[in-house]
Amino acid sequence: MNAFVKRGEASSSSEKDSSDGAAVPVRHRWRSSSSRFIAAYATLFSVAVMLLLAFIGVSTTQTMERSTDLIIEWQLNYFDAFPPGEIEGAIRDRLAHEHQHTAFYGLFDQDGKAVAGNVAMLPKLMPSDRTGATFEHTLSIDALQTSPVVRAMVLRRPNGQILIVAHDLTHILSIQRRTINALIVVGSLCLSAGVLFAWLLNRRQRARISEIQTVTRRIAAGDLAERLPVKGADEIDMLAHLVNHMLGEVERLMGEVKGACDGIAHDLRTPLAHVRAKLAHISDKAARYGDEDLNQRIMDVRRETDHLLDRFRAMMRISEIGTLSRRGGFEDIKLGELLGDIDELFEPLAESCALTLSLRSDANDIVRGDRALLFEALSNLVDNAVKFTPAGGAVQISLISCPEGPRIEVSDTGVGIPPGERSAVLQRFFRSERTQHLPGSGLGLSIVAAVVNLHGYSLRIDDAQPGTRISIECWPH
Structure with missing residues (x-):
């Protein structure tokens, strides 16, 4: 029964959450493991693709430079084999046969003046002998307006001449860019397809979880006949099978306990009624002898017997309410008229107890x-409010319209209920030490809690300062 008190507090916190956004706030979606899995998958895939592209870029660049350096070094050795007077002719012959314009040659004297070749001038940053260097649009070529990206190597001959050989890297870089672009496109498509598939899977799982939540709420509301939906044989279905088995066992055990309690209450109520009837006969006979002490003792036993019978009736009533069909006998009820009838019923009792009973x-x-x-x-x-309010106090019944629906409040100026006992008073047979001297079975609020649970409403106990205020929120929770 503790859930009836806590349900009001939980509903207020859920209203705060829902006020921030839609029914399922966006910030809550990232709490699901599937949403975090999608984010982690997209991040790891993106990092992996970027690392792969970086590796391909570095690897192809190094391979390209090594292969180009081997060709350039072979050509340097070829030209270096010519004597000083013949190397110029060799360079001109090679340029005459160079139709693709992918190789460039230049021969300079020791002062840096061009002697032969199509390299117009020496680069500002001269590399060391036989050391490859990449020049991005900085090497001046006679036949070209725009200098390409080239790989060049320099050789200083013994007579002071400087020989430079360069190769165009435009074609190789174009292949490299196309490869990287293709990987980017394919990686983006794979990432998009993976995220879409994960999103669809996440949507399916969220739909299943939503179904399970709906059924779980009905089970928590007391409908133990409900079972979690099972649609396959994955992990969620395995868990649903286990929970359904557990619910079956819980329902069976509760049914056995309830049946035993109902049987005990029913079996004891009949002999107690017989005892009460016999005590009435004994009281009539005792009155003939004029023994007031014996008659008083018999009356005390009769009151105790009536008290026990009232408890058993209340227990049976709670059991009957718990077994009712949830919506079977429901109808439209005007709460104003209902509270008016209750006010009219208890007004004479309140006047006899010197209390003020009001309806708002x-x-x-x-x-x-x-x-x-x-x-x-x-x-x-x-x-209860009338019973636990001293003479001169007041009891008020209120019907308040809220955005979610109507709320009924019953407040009094009585002894009040301590915060530590507000959950316990809804349990069967609980009696506070401060009210032990007053008559009662401790089952009145248990019946109220059973009715509230049947309707799906929420019950809340607060401090009225002084006294107690009990609120029933008459909308589904």
Whole structure:
């Protein structure tokens, strides 16, 4: 029964959460493992693709430079084999046969003046002998307006001449860029397909979890006949099978306990009724002898017997309410008229106890419910308020319209309920030490809690300063 008190607090916290956004705030979606898995997958895939592209770029660049350096070094050795007077002719012959314009040659004297070749001038940053260097649009070529990206190597001959050989890297770099672009496109498509598939899987799993949540709420509301949906044989279905098996065992055990309690209550109620009837006969006979002490003792036993019978009736009533069909006998109820009937019923009792009973109603809201059960539950609340309020106090019944629906409040100026006992008072047979001297079975609020649970409402106990205020929020929770 503790859930009836906590349900009001939980509903207020859920209203705060829902006020921040939609029914399922976006910030809550990232709490699911599947959403975090999608984010982690996208991040890891993106990092992996970037590392792969970096590796391919570095690897192809190094391979390209090594292969180009081998060709350039072979050509340097070829030209270096010519004597000083013949190397110029060799360079001109080679340029004459160079139709693709991918190789460039230059021969300079020791002062840096061009002697032969199509390299117009020496680069500003001269590399060491036979050391490859890449020049990005900085090597001046006679036949070209725009200098390409080239790989060059320099050789200083013994007579002071400087020989430079360069190769165009434009074609190789174009292949490299196309390869990287293709990997980027394919990687993006794979990432998009993976994220889409993960999103669809996440949507399916969230739909299943939503179904399980809906069923779980009905189970938590007391409908133990419900079972979690099973649609396959994955991990969620395995867990659903286990929970369903557990629910079956819980329902069976609760049914056995309930059956045993109901049987005990029913079996004991009959002999107690017989005892009460026999005590009435004994009391009549004792009155003939004029023994007042014996007659008083018999009356005390009869009151105790009546008290036990009242407890068994209340226990049986709680059991009957728990077994009712949830929506079977529900109808439209005007709460204003219902509270008016209760106020009229308890007004003479309040006057006899020197109490002020008042009714405050903002509207005559209509709800779906069982009128007889709601009348019984509210009667128990007003009866308790009248019972535990000293003479000269006040009891107020209120009907308040809220955005979610109507709220019924019964407040008094009595002894109040300590915060530590507000959950316990909804349990069967609980009696506070401060009210032990007053008559009662400790089952009145248990009946109220059973009716509230049947309707799916929420019950809340607060401090009225002084006294107690019990609120029933008449909308589904």
